Amino acid sequence: GQQVMQIPQYQHVQEGEDFTTYCNSSTTLSNIQWYKQRPGGHPVFLIQLVKSGEVKKQKRLTFQFGEAKKNSSLHITATQTTDVGTYFCAGRTQGGSEKLVFGKGTKLTVNP
Amino acid sequence: NAGVTQTPKFRILKIGQSMTLQCAQDMNHNYMYWYRQDPGMGLKLIYYSVGAGITDKGEVPNGYNVSRSTTEDFPLRLELAAPSQTSVYFCASSYSGSADTQYFGPGTRLTVL
Numbered sequence: 001g002q003q004v005m006q007i008p009q010y011q012h013v014q015e016g017e018d019f020t021t022y023c024n025s026s027t028t029l030s031n032i033q034w035y036k037q038r039p040g041g042h043p044v045f046l047i048q049l050v051k052s053g054e055v056k057k058q059k060r061l062t063f064q065f066g067e068a069k070k071n072s073s074l075h076i077t078a079t080q081t082t083d084v085g086t087y088f089c090a091g092r093t094q095g096g097s098e099k100l101v102f103g104k105g106t107k108l109t110v111n112p
Numbered sequence: 113n114a115g116v117t118q119t120p121k122f123r124i125l126k127i128g129q130s131m132t133l134q135c136a137q138d139m140n141h142n143y144m145y146w147y148r149q150d151p152g153m154g155l156k157l158i159y160y161s162v163g164a165g166i167t168d169k170g171e172v173p174n175g176y177n178v179s180r181s182t183t184e185d186f187p188l189r190l191e192l193a194a195p196s197q198t199s200v201y202f203c204a205s206s207y208s209g210s211a212d213t214q215y216f217g218p219g220t221r222l223t224v225l
Contacts, residue, residue, distance in 0.1 A: 009152065031210070035214075041218075042218050043204075048211075048213070098210045099157055100210045101157075101171075102155040103154055104152065
């Protein structure tokens with residue numbers, strides 16, 4: 001079945017450093033979504049990418065969707081302690097059902 | 113709007129007991145989902161529904177049952193609880209499926225002893 005691999009599993013940074021998490025799918029995706037889960041909380045939607053090569057920005061966060069629509073990345077510039085949490089990507093296979101397949105997430109901790 | 117609500121927040125079950133996790137949404141969303149989240153394992157889809165009266169299996173449906181008699185409610189039933197079902201359960205909803213934002217409830221933390 002469809003798999004979505006996410007790396008790294010954990011990332012610890014000093015406040016002010018950059019952070020990137022990568023998402024790779026075994027199959028071509030029709031769309032990819034990114035969610036953030038704060039410790040003890042529930043996943044919260046960040047963004048959706050649909051087009052090949054798409055890049056979207058939200059303040060210090062930059063999201064990319066690969067040209068082949070099989071990979072994606074989330075880059076945070078100059079991390080802050082408020083960025084702490086686990087970041088998940090989730091994708092749907094082209095022509096697939098209404099299921100989103102989630103990656104295992106990257107847990108980010110930020111040292112102040 | 114309350115969004116997606118889940119009850120209970122916490123529950124401890126003994127092996128072999130049964131229970132129903134409640135989920136409700138007031139956003140008039142057609143699609144609803146149940147996920148389980150094990151430590152370090154991301155979210156795995158248990159069941160989903162594309163509308164009242166329609167449900168389908170996700171990745172890990174064994175040991176669970178669902179029903180969707182109304183648009184608002186999507187309860188998850190655990191029959192004969194097992195330690196392997198210890199997890200955090202999240203319900204989510206979206207208006208138009210997997211191409212749309214999923215809104216998650218606060219979760220139910222279940223322990224089976």
